Amino acid sequence: TTRFSVGSKSFTAVAINTASKAGEWIQSKLGDFNTLQTKYSVHDLVTEVDKGAETMIRNLIQTHFPTHAILGEEGVEPGPAASQSALERMRGEEYLWIVDPLDGTTNFVHGFPFFSVSIALAHKGEVIVGVVYNPIHNELYVAEKGKGAYLKGKKMRVSAEPLLTDSLVATGFPADKQHALPINLQGLQSLTPKVRNIRVAGSAALHMAYVAAGRLSGFWEIGLNSWDIAAGALLITEAGGKVTDTLGNPYNLGVRNLLCSNGHIHDEFAQQLAEAGATGF
Numbered sequence: 001t002t003r004f005s006v007g008s009k010s011f012t013a014v015a016i017n018t019a020s021k022a023g024e025w026i027q028s029k030l031g032d033f034n035t036l037q038t039k040y041s042v043h044d045l046v047t048e049v050d051k052g053a054e055t056m057i058r059n060l061i062q063t064h065f066p067t068h069a070i071l072g073e074e075g076v077e078p079g080p081a082a083s084q085s086a087l088e089r090m091r092g093e094e095y096l097w098i099v100d101p102l103d104g105t106t107n108f109v110h111g112f113p114f115f116s117v118s119i120a121l122a123h124k125g126e127v128i129v130g131v132v133y134n135p136i137h138n139e140l141y142v143a144e145k146g147k148g149a150y151l152k153g154k155k156m157r158v159s160a161e162p163l164l165t166d167s168l169v170a171t172g173f174p175a176d177k178q179h180a181l182p183i184n185l186q187g188l189q190s191l192t193p194k195v196r197n198i199r200v201a202g203s204a205a206l207h208m209a210y211v212a213a214g215r216l217s218g219f220w221e222i223g224l225n226s227w228d229i230a231a232g233a234l235l236i237t238e239a240g241g242k243v244t245d246t247l248g249n250p251y252n253l254g255v256r257n258l259l260c261s262n263g264h265i266h267d268e269f270a271q272q273l274a275e276a277g278a279t280g281f
């Protein structure tokens with residue numbers, strides 16, 4: 001059986017509390033930040049709010065669970081190689097928190113109100129708690145392995161659409177304009193005529209929460225990181241959907257080329273990406 005607490009301290013309660021506090025602080029900083037830096041490329045932004053939120057999250061988790069490991073985006077050197085090696089170093093930890101303190105930095109910087117805090121807890125490499133918080137809409141998405149996924153106390157269920165042609169799906173325009181973006185654009189070109197429509201709103205974690213909530217029937221993106229995906233993956237599977245890589249292999253913490261859906265459209269979706277030669281690089 002899976003443990004969701006140590007003594008009386010619930011992992012889920014700490015995840016919820018931490019995501020809420022960080023999200024509210026981020027919202028209070030909208031339009032009120034000073035440092036805008038670029039990371040891996042000129043399109044890859046970071047502010048002191050990303051870093052401040054991560055520090056806040058790390059401190060809260062460490063206070064409650066001092067022996068647990070934490071992998072957070074702003075604690076890792078920029079770029080795909082460093083993210084991958086940080087994950088490889090840490091994925092063997094018994095308890096590993098995987099944190100994206102602000103998913104949708106570009107939106108935050110421009111005041112486009114679509115961003116989130118994403119916090120997951122993995123036990124021996126398997127995600128057991130996933131929380132995504134959108135402070136703008138005050139929407140907190142929570143999942144516990146084997147116990148379902150909830151939004152505002154209501155159990156979430158993925159959409160029922162059986163076909164790609166009736167589906168609203170989403171993707172991202174990756175910051176890695178050299179490798180990931182061209183492949184993703186190839187997928188976009190091939191999928192756009194096959195689906196009802198496509199949204200690209202700028203937060204992978206929040207798009208995944210929308211798949212769990214049945215607002216989108218699918219989402220894919222090439223070249224994501226573990227912290228973009230981990231919490232959303234549990235939300236979707238607990239809401240009855242499917243999470244794989246773009247080749248259809250089951251989700252694990254190392255997946256970077258992500259395909260997730262309501263399950264019904266999954267094979268058609270994967271096949272379309274494969275036909276377009278858009279499954280990865």
Ligand code: IPD
Nearest residue numbers: 103104105172173174202203204
């Ligand atoms: C980014 C967002 C964006 C996605 C990028 C991510 P960040 O995360 O999720 O939607 O297209 O690939 O890197 O940097 O804002 O946390």
Ligand code: CA
Nearest residue numbers: 045046073105
């Ligand atoms: Ca970032």
Ligand code: CA
Nearest residue numbers: 100103104228
């Ligand atoms: Ca992110």
Ligand code: CA
Nearest residue numbers: 073100102103
């Ligand atoms: Ca981020």
